[in-house]
Amino acid sequence: MFIRLRHRRNLKGVATASASYDVVETVRVDGKPRHRFLLGLGSLKQPHDEHDLMRFWLHAIARMNRSNLDNKQCRNLMHGLVRKGVPTPTAKQCEECSSWLWRRDAFVHLQAFVAGTKPPYRRRQTEE
DSSP, rough: OOOEEEEOOHHHHTTOOEEEEEEEEEETTEEEEEEEOOOOEEEEESSSOHEEEHHHHHHHHHHHHHHTTTTHHHHHHHHHHHHHHOOOOOOHHHHHHHTTTHHHHHHHHHHHHTTTTOOOOOOOOOOO
């Protein structure tokens, strides 16, 4: 499982471009390698401001949490996003946006990632 980056640009002459980030895995179909889509992490428009960046990170972490990934898998994907060029928010930016009450669980994970500490333990959800 790895992160696929797709660059998109607007074809109507507007100078807005975006990058879309997906989690995919490689599978063979009829003997040929293909990417199988697993999870969409979101897109980030260029140029972006700090609110767009925080919104991207919080939505991406929330999607990882909803897809039932454990902390280690989430952390590996977050490092993968950084390797693909997504800027990491600073601790100051995290403090400024700490009043955002939505996505509180994702915010805790993002703060731990920025600080370089482990996020709080969370148990994987099991289907009954």
